[in-house]
Amino acid sequence: MTKRASAVSASPPRRRSKYTLAPLTLIAANVVLFALFFVWPAVIGLVYSFTNYTGVGAFQFIGLDNYHNLFGDSTFYDALTRTLLYTVLFVPLNFALSLLAANLVVNKHAKGSSVARVIFFIPWLLSPIVVGVLWRWLFGENFGLVNYVIEKLGGSAVPWQSNADLSLLVVVAAASWMWTGFTMLLFIAAIKNVPVSYYEAASLDGAGPWRQFLSITLPSIAPTSFIVVLLNTINAMKEYPVFVSLNNGGPGTSNNLLVQYIYQTGFQRGQIGYASAASFVLMLILMAVAIIQLIVNRRVENR
Amino acid sequence: MTTTDIPRKADADPGRTVSKKRTRGAVSGGIRQAVSATTLLWILACLYGLPVLWFILSSLKPASDLFSYPLTLVPHHPTLSGYLTAWRSANFSQFFINTTIVCVITTILTVGVSCCTGYALAKYDNRWLKAFFICILATTMLPGEVMLAPEFLVVRNLGLYNSFAGIILPAVLTATGCFMFRQFFLTVPDELVEAARIDGARELSIFLRIMVPLSRPIMLTLAILSFQWRWNDYIWPLLMLNDPNKFTVQIGIQSIVGAQNINWSVLLGASVISMVPLIVIFLVFQRYVMGADINAGLKD
Numbered sequence: 001m002t003k004r005a006s007a008v009s010a011s012p013p014r015r016r017s018k019y020t021l022a023p024l025t026l027i028a029a030n031v032v033l034f035a036l037f038f039v040w041p042a043v044i045g046l047v048y049s050f051t052n053y054t055g056v057g058a059f060q061f062i063g064l065d066n067y068h069n070l071f072g073d074s075t076f077y078d079a080l081t082r083t084l085l086y087t088v089l090f091v092p093l094n095f096a097l098s099l100l101a102a103n104l105v106v107n108k109h110a111k112g113s114s115v116a117r118v119i120f121f122i123p124w125l126l127s128p129i130v131v132g133v134l135w136r137w138l139f140g141e142n143f144g145l146v147n148y149v150i151e152k153l154g155g156s157a158v159p160w161q162s163n164a165d166l167s168l169l170v171v172v173a174a175a176s177w178m179w180t181g182f183t184m185l186l187f188i189a190a191i192k193n194v195p196v197s198y199y200e201a202a203s204l205d206g207a208g209p210w211r212q213f214l215s216i217t218l219p220s221i222a223p224t225s226f227i228v229v230l231l232n233t234i235n236a237m238k239e240y241p242v243f244v245s246l247n248n249g250g251p252g253t254s255n256n257l258l259v260q261y262i263y264q265t266g267f268q269r270g271q272i273g274y275a276s277a278a279s280f281v282l283m284l285i286l287m288a289v290a291i292i293q294l295i296v297n298r299r300v301e302n303r
Numbered sequence: 304m305t306t307t308d309i310p311r312k313a314d315a316d317p318g319r320t321v322s323k324k325r326t327r328g329a330v331s332g333g334i335r336q337a338v339s340a341t342t343l344l345w346i347l348a349c350l351y352g353l354p355v356l357w358f359i360l361s362s363l364k365p366a367s368d369l370f371s372y373p374l375t376l377v378p379h380h381p382t383l384s385g386y387l388t389a390w391r392s393a394n395f396s397q398f399f400i401n402t403t404i405v406c407v408i409t410t411i412l413t414v415g416v417s418c419c420t421g422y423a424l425a426k427y428d429n430r431w432l433k434a435f436f437i438c439i440l441a442t443t444m445l446p447g448e449v450m451l452a453p454e455f456l457v458v459r460n461l462g463l464y465n466s467f468a469g470i471i472l473p474a475v476l477t478a479t480g481c482f483m484f485r486q487f488f489l490t491v492p493d494e495l496v497e498a499a500r501i502d503g504a505r506e507l508s509i510f511l512r513i514m515v516p517l518s519r520p521i522m523l524t525l526a527i528l529s530f531q532w533r534w535n536d537y538i539w540p541l542l543m544l545n546d547p548n549k550f551t552v553q554i555g556i557q558s559i560v561g562a563q564n565i566n567w568s569v570l571l572g573a574s575v576i577s578m579v580p581l582i583v584i585f586l587v588f589q590r591y592v593m594g595a596d597i598n599a600g601l602k603d
Contacts, residue, residue, distance in 0.1 A: 040453075
């Protein structure tokens with residue numbers, strides 16, 4: 001599909017500006033939706049982040065107080081660092097697992113790869129809530145299959161739920177498990193686009209499979225890798241439902257992530273202005289991540 | 304990690320494998336590679352499949368057997384009682400119907416709107432269209448979760464709070480959908496449009512009569528993706544809906560998890576029921592997802 005796209009889009013440019021009404025009609029619905037549910041919230045969110053609005057009644061502009069308080073709020077810092085830690089763990093793990101799965105599935109030596117592909121993909125069909133329930137069932141401290149097996153093998157029960165770090169790791173594993181199928185599809189499409197002649201030339205020169213993977217596959221799929229890292233970073237930064245159903249941000253509040261923090265301050269404590277300020281910090285982080293990755297990607301491509 | 308552990312795409316090329324089979328050493332090397340690749344593939348597949356298998360088999364156990372040691376993989380007395388209790392209890396069937404309504408309407412709207420936008424972006428080149436394309440791509444960077452509070456206020460001000468429209472409308476615009484249709488329509492030759500114009504067809508009827516029927520495979524792919532996003536969405540319906548009669552399946556499941564004492568039998572049953580529609584849709588339309596060239600501008 002991509003090949004056809006590049007072949008046809010190379011056709012010479014025509015004067016098309018005479019058509020205004022038709023394209024305008026076609027995009028009208030999306031323009032309205034974009035204005036209503038994207039521009040409008042972004043603008044009032046920015047405005048409210050400078051106020052003490054509670055969702056009802058009057059409000060006053062309080063300048064940068066919300067942002068000031070936010071940076072003095074240890075709960076916010078905990079949520080922020082926990083979110084960053086989660087992202088740093090989730091993105092590489094998911095990347096490695098998906099790339100491994102994709103490579104195994106496209107390998108013609110591997111038997112039954114079409115069935116395996118479906119197996120890898122099924123977790124993506126489950127909702128984050130159900131994934132949380134499923135892993136809670138597996139990693140229950142007193143009743144879970146995992147601790148049962150560990151005890152059968154002579155170990156002692158691992159506190160998957162009551163230890164904050166272990167419980168974060170369970171969520172990281174659950175989320176990586178859930179997202180593998182989708183990321184794998186992106187990698188499969190990329191790997192299939194690498195010209196076979198590269199590998200033929202490399203094997204004539206005596207390069208082994210591992211060497212070919214490092215010197216041909218990885219550089220060739222770099223654009224896809226870039227998109228995968230970007231998408232997964234965004235997904236990780238906004239993760240919420242898996243945590244809610246797996247351990248409810250627990251034990252205690254130790255694994256409350258940013259979105260949960262925003263949800264609680266905004267909707268359970270009614271501090272809309274304050275929550276909007278937190279949202280804007282999250283937005284700035286996401287934009288910074290996107291820009292840094294774009295720059296790095298440019299630099300790598302131009303080399 | 305040894306070198307044979309890493310499967311190579313190059314080995315996938317049949318022509319090359321055949322030419323390599325001339326020497327004996329290469330044959331045994333090929334077999335060794337086949338064995339190691341297949342083994343690794345299936346170890347990984349088991350790791351991914353087992354949690355789901357254990358979950359489904361557990362849901363078939365009667366409530367009294369769930370925690371009885373020793374744990375067994377296959378239930379001794381398989382029963383559907385967990386499913387039945389879940390289906391009957393706490394409006395679950397109502398949640399199921401609500402979610403279906405929301406998913407179907409959102410999916411139809413998303414496919415329609417994305418198809419129109421994608422076509423306009425691919426086949427007309429006005430400067431403001433390019434600007435709008437960048438705007439759409441920007442929505443990928445800023446998911447709804449980031450603007451939770453202000454988006455809630457907007458929907459409330461529109462008078463859509465506690466209605467299905469409040470969950471449906473904000474979800475209709477997706478960058479992925481527009482992008483997929485744009486990529487597809489770029490592959491349709493412009494000569495087709497030009498020929499129709501020469502024949503005197505009007506712009507919108509070219510779109511409706513020629514382009515829409517051509518894009519059926521993309522429609523199906525996007526429909527499946529959109530259905531999955533909406534079916535599994537949790538936080539937005541949770542914020543928007545207040546009336547328990549309008550809740551969606553995911554809120555229903557989370558309310559069982561959030562209870563003081565989790566009723567695992569009902570929870571397992573409800574979760575498995577909620578998985579069924581997507582898995583059935585996926586297995587039927589598998590090739591539209593697996594063969595799709597989904598590569599950028601993805602949301603959710």
